[in-house]
Amino acid sequence: MLFLQMDWSNISPIEKKSQEPTYKTTNETLIFGPDRICNYFGTVIGSFSGGGVPETDVYSWQITSPSGEVEFDRTGGFQTISFTFSDVGIYQVQLEILRGGISIGSELKEVELVPSPDILLEENNFLCAGESLDLVALDPESPDFEDYQFEWLDEDNNVIGDQNTISVSTPGFFSVRFFLLDSEGNLECETTISTEILDTGAFSILSDKSEICPTELISFSSDPPISGDWFFEKIGDPGKVFFTSGEEITINPNSALDGEGDYLVYFELTDPNNPNCKIETSRPFTFNPEPQIEFVSAESADGCSGTDGKLFIRALTPIDLLTVEGLGFSEMSIPAGKTIEIPNLKSGAYSIFGQLGNCFNTLTAIVPLNNPPDQLEFEIIDEIGETCTDEGKLEGSFTVKLENTGTNGGYRLFNERGAIIIESSLPGTDEFTLTVPGGNYFFELFDESLCNLPQSEKIEIESLNLVSYTSPTFLSICDEFELTPQTSQNLEFALTYPDGSEEIQQSGESFTILDEGTYTLVGRIPGQSVICPVTREIQVEKVEPVTFEPVLISEDCFGNRTFEANIFGRDPATVDFFWFDENEDLVGTGQFLNPVSTGTYRLDVQPSNSTACSNDPIPFEVREPVLSVDISLTTTKLCEFGPEAIVNLETTFPDEVTNIRWRRFNEAGEIVELPQFNDLNEIQTRVGGTYEVAVFRFIPGISVEECELGRATVQLDLTPDKVAFDIPSELTICERFELTPDTNQELDFFITSPSGSISEISTGESIVLDQTGVYTFLAFDQNSPTPFCPEQKEILVSRVQPVVYEPVLVEEFCDGSSLYSAELQNYSSEDVVFFWRDNTGNLLGQAQTLTITNPGSYSLEVQPAGSTPCEISPIAFEVAEPVLSVDVSLTSEPFCPDASSALVTVQSDFEQITTIEWWFTDPDGNQRQLNDLTNEREISASLEGSYEARVFNDIPCLLGREEILILRSQDEVRPDVDSxxxxxxxxxxxxxxxxxxxxxxxxxxxxxxxxxxxxxxxxxxxxxxxxxxxxxxxxxxxxxxxxxECELRVQFPTAITPQDNQKPFLIYTNYLVDELELWIFNQWGELIFHCKNDQLITEESTCLWDGTYRGEKIPNGAYSIRINLVNYEKNINKTQLGSLMVID
Incomplete structure (x- = not known):
């Protein structure tokens, strides 16, 4: 339960205070703002302020439109509001000011939204020389026109008029301020507009040139800059031709003009307010044709140094100036059709320049050489035109064949327009080939003395056309790009990829570009060689897709929001932004967006100057802004002894609320700020008063400012009715006492002990009191809701200690009875009561001592005299069956022949034995006590005789006895082993x-x-x-x-005397030999003795031989011996050879 988390030990009663407000309603003006607002631009913002004290008051604003619809309804701490007015008519602005939840005043103010008057004054007006001009500010038919006042100013801010219309006769800047006055004379709907009066005579046309050629453009602009109509007229043709409108124009003569000639350009402008005063100005310019000249004939020069050559050139158009490059020749003002002779020329190629106005043209002409020197003779052969290849075309060529080798000099190649294409020294061979594009050329040979020999005839190199198509030279792609070459021809395209692979497509088909690198594109018409292929390289760069996300970065209190396209550090200049609204309309192309509608928007960001990446736009939600929330405050009872009253806050759109602030108004109307409750939806308090809560929205990093979303108050008063229960005011206990509060209500009790711990019980349950001091009982009604507040009462508890005692065995007797006494530690016997009981609970005595004659279970309980019993358990003890006798036995070790004594041990129930006595009786019957061996369970018996053990308990009573006879052993058997x-x-x-x-x-x-x-x-x-x-x-x-010893060994004599018992033949073996076989041979190999034995004894002789053979002594001499040795266990066989001397 909630209450278990509270510290009720410090609860003190709450004093009852009067909650009657002391506020008074004021009759002062509460709304400060305009009575009339002018709507000049479709909507207009009006601001209003309220009276009161903003630090303490709450403002409830409401604005109703002319149609009766409430368009603004906000309550909060904002003293000033701004509202956008849009509908013409009477608005009602209503304000109620509350302080501590109580209204201290209200006011209703009507505000008229008047429409904008119709403004007639133009931004520009024109004034013709010698005329005056009437300037009109407003249309007299405008609503409330008669209420407007005017003030006209010239460009020096001098007041020049106070009516709707004024007359001016000089150019310059003029302005008019018009306004309305409210009932107190204050300005309303103040507006200033201005105009510039232009002098029509001051207009002119500016241009960058007066003449143009066919390859040039010409531009015109008005001065001063003003938009008007432009016309042009070719002199000699009837009528002007409209071109365009604007402040300036640019003309391409080839497309806009009707051939070469003299033209006039016109700029015209009419003032609708002064139609009789019209601006019209013009400027002439000339469209010159390109000068045209042609070669007529030439006369050869005689010899290398001859200057009698001539050229004849005809002017096809008028020529202002004709010159020859490198010569001083020139002729001016040549009419069309005239042939000009250019004399005194050496042989060679000449460039002729013609000029008409600022337009130029050139021509190449040849002066042949008569009787050229032999070393300059040459022939032009093998004129080859351009040829097609698989990827394009090869240039054409021609070969120069020199008649004589070893010529030192050089050559020049001219095109038709006189430009030198090639100039070089002769290569030193009699033939050389020049490669050139298709076209007409002139060739000239010269030696070291500058003798020029030109080829009189043109060299014509056939030119081939190329296929026509367009394709990019550079691509920046993201994921992939479909490349489709653009052409009007039926072409075949071959694309070579960076990895060397090739793909072929037809016109209109596409190639898929995926990787970066260099691609080669060839466009061709298969099966022919008249139109050549065209090869182009395409450089492809791949860019990474843009990582982006839409982020809300700013939001104000009126719902205006700014979203940013977060591109995670990428340069914004390298990407393109595309914002789409809920209707899929593109509404922004910058990094930031201020949405004007709600719904699901989408953001797409693509690399700049690249194909689009395939990533999908990211959707994001632009929610309807929450500018206010509804607030509900509920409270629990405020009681004298708690629990604290709980004030609970609930709002609509709870996720929008980020900050909460509480304050309280006391009975004097003073405000007590409650910062300890900041940002809490639920507060607990023990103080009555008017509580006010204000909720705000502030998102760090996003919100421009903290926005109030709503405000509400609630009154909290003390509840007098309490629950009823009874407990004693004082109580003496021993160690602990179980107390049950007396009540006929269903209550929950929270009991605070003297130590501060809190316990909880309910009606009918008891609480254990086990501490000295004051116990506080705080009772709550179990029913919810309940009209009763908790009640609190106290008990003073005195506590005595329980008796510390123990039943002690004082004395036992040999007849089996015993005497017990109650041994006390913290009380004297006069201050306690004794209770001796048997195992059935029968009381046996109440004295301090008790004699018990029968074995069994008994208990002793000792309580303090004159006190409630201590909650202790009686001490139980057992009186065991008395032991009047025990079995005793003696055991002894053997009294060995060489031992000094034998150990004698007594066995019995030693738990019952306190004393052991030893007695000795010798073989003569003399008995004595062995006092030095008293209580020994083992003794050493060093004498032969009778030993007796007697055992006693601690009374002492004789419990048993036993004796044993000890005699020395006569056994003589010992272990038999070799050394x-x-x-x-x-x-x-x-x-x-x-x-x-x-x-x-x-x-x-x-x-x-x-x-x-x-x-x-x-x-x-x-x-x-x-x-x-x-x-x-x-x-x-x-x-x-x-x-x-791991060798099979045998020993035998090396010499014997036959039939000599002192020197017989004996053979010995070690322990490893299990079988022995002996052979003795004479000099002739005859066997004279044989012996075999498999029952050998280590180091004992075997195979005894006396040196005879068939009963006769064997002769002296050497005899051979062979011995076989066998070990059965390891299957070892060994043969040993030897000799034996027989000496007799």
């Missing part, structure tokens, strides 16, 4: 050692236990120890060592 054993660890060959019959065995190698078997096979080299335990329990030990 040394031969073994072979690598072959795992060793003897099996059997020490005899004992109860247990422990074999140790180098102090490590290696076996507990009765027998043992050692496989390690070193020292061994054996510990055995006899059947009586006595231990005995023996030691031995092992030596390594």
């Amino acid at each position: 040394v054993y031969q073994i072979c660890p690598r072959l795992e060959i060793a003897p099996e050692i059997n020490p005899g019959n004992f109860a247990s065995y422990e074999w140790y190698f180098e102090d490590q236990l290696v076996s507990t078997s009765p027998t043992f096979k050692p496989l390690q080299i070193g020292n061994f120890d054996l510990i055995v335990t006899s059947l009586e329990g006595c231990t005995y030990s023996a030691s031995f060592e092992t030596e390594e």
Whole structure:
């Protein structure tokens, strides 16, 4: 519940205060603004201010149109408002001022929106010489014309008139101010308009030239600049021809004029207010033709140095000046049809220049050479015209063939218009070829002495036409581009891609461009060689699509918003912006947009100077601006003991509200700002008064200013009715006490303990009181809504400590009874009450001590005297069955022959035993107590005789006794082992050692236990120890060592005396030999003795031989011996050879 989060311990009663307002309604003017507004431009903004105190007051504005429709309805802290008026008629502006939610005054003001008068004054007027001009400001038929007042000013700001019409006779700038006066004489609808009076005689036409050629343009403009009508007239033709209107014009003579000749251009302008005064001015210009001349004939020059050559040139048009390049010849004013002789010429090619006005033309003419020197003789051969290739055309060519080789000099090639195309030294060969485009040329050869030999005839190189098409030379694309070459011919196009692949399309078909790089496009007409292909390179650059998003960056309080196309750092100059409104109309092409309608807009941003990327425009919503919201304030009760009253704010369009501010009006009308409640939709308060809330919208980085969306107030008063319940005012408890408040209402209680902790119970439930101090009970009605406020009461609790006690066994008796006492720690026996009970709860006694004769479960409870019982559990204790006797047994170790003593151990229930006494009786019957062994559970018996153990409890009572006879052992059996054993660890060959019959065995190698078997096979080299335990329990030990022997060995004598018992033939083997076989041979290989034994004993002799053969001594000499040795375990066979000397 909400209340569990409150700190109720500090709640104090609220004083009841009167909430009657002290405001008074004023009769002063509350609305300040115009009575009349003039609508000159379709709409007009009017501003109005209210009275009152803006720091404390709330203004409720309402504006009703002439049709009765409420067009403006706002309530808030804005003292001044602006409203756009559009309909002519009477508007009603109504204001109510509230302070602390109470109206302190209201006013209704009528405002007339009057239409604009009809303005007659033109921006420009014309004044003819010797005339005057009437200037009229307004149409007299305009609404309320008779109420307007006027003030005319000249360009020096001198007042020159106060009527609607004035007369002027001088040019210049004039202005008129007209206005209305309200009832108090204040100016309304003040407007100023101006005009310029122009002198018609001061107009002229400006031009950049007076003559033009066919290849030039000519421009004209009015001075001063003013828009009018333009005409031109060819002198000699009847009538003017209209050209266009404007301040200036530009004429292309080839398209606009009717051939060469003299022309007049006219500028005309008529003032509708002064139709008799007309502006008309003109300016002449000449359209000159291009001068035309032709070659008539030539006379040859005699010899290289001869100057008797001549040229004859005819003028086809008038010629102002005729000149020859490089010569001083010139002739002026040549009429059309005249032939001009140019004498005194050396042989060679000449450029003839003709000039007509500022137009020029040129011509090449040849003066032949008679009797040319042999070294300059040449012939023009192999004139080849242009030829088509797969990708274009090759230039034509001709070959110059020199009649004589070794000529030093040079050559020149002229075109028809006299321009030198090629000039170079001779290559040193008798033939050389020149490559030139199609056309007519003149060739000239000259030597080192500048003797010129021209080719009299023109060199005609046939020219071929090219196919015609257009295509871009550079493309900037985004994703892809459909390239369609434009042509009016039926062409085939071949496009080579940057990777070298080729694609062919026909006219009107497209190529898809995807990658950047250099593309080659060839346009051709297949199957013919008259019209040549054209090859063009297209450079393709690929640009990245623009990453963008529409972002709202600005919004004011009147719904005006600015969106920005965020392009994430990209240069705006490199992209194009396209904003579309909800009707898909393009409404903006800049980076920013101020929308004038609502709905789903779309933004598209594309790279500039590139094809469009395929990304879709991004839609975004332009919502209807929320300029105000409806506010609802609800409250809970304000009660003396809480909970705090909750004032809840709800608004329409809650997402639009970003800031909330609260304030309170007290009974004196003073305002208390409540910044601690800023931006809270719900506040809690314990103070009554008039609460006002204002809501605003402010989005950082977007909002131009904080915009108030609405304001509302609510009255909060103290509620007197409370819930009813009873609790004692004081209470003494022991350790804790469960208290149930007395009430007949359904209540929830919040109890604050002296420590400050809060507990919650409901009607009929109890609260545990376990602290000393004041408990505060705050009760709330469970029903909601309820007419009752919470009630608060207190209890002073005194607390005593519970008794700290323990039942203690004081004394036990040998008959089985025991005495218990209650041992106290924090009370004396006079201040407490004792309760001894058996396991059924029967009270056995109330004294401090109790004698118990029967075993069982008992309990003791001790409470403080004169106090409510402490909530403690009685201490339970058990009286066990008394132990009057226990079993006692004695065990002993054997008293071994070589031991100094034997260990005797007593076994019994030692938990019941406190004391152990030992008694000894010798073989003679003498008994004595062994006092130094008292309470020992094990003793050492060093003497033969009878030992007795007696056990007692702590009373002390004798619980049991037992005795045992101790005699020394007579056993003489010991372990039987050799001191040394031969073994072979690598072959795992060793003897099996059997020490005899004992109860247990422990074999140790180098102090490590290696076996507990009765027998043992050692496989390690070193020292061994054996510990055995006899059947009586006595231990005995023996030691031995092992030596390594891994060879099968045999020993025998090297000499014997036959039948000598002191020197017989004996043979010995080691432990590895399991079988031995012996052969003895004489000198002739005859076997004289053989022996085989598989029951060998280590280091014992075998195969005894006395040195006889068939009962006779064998002769002296050397005899051969062969011995075979076998080990069964490892399957080892060994043969050993030797010799034996027989000496007798």
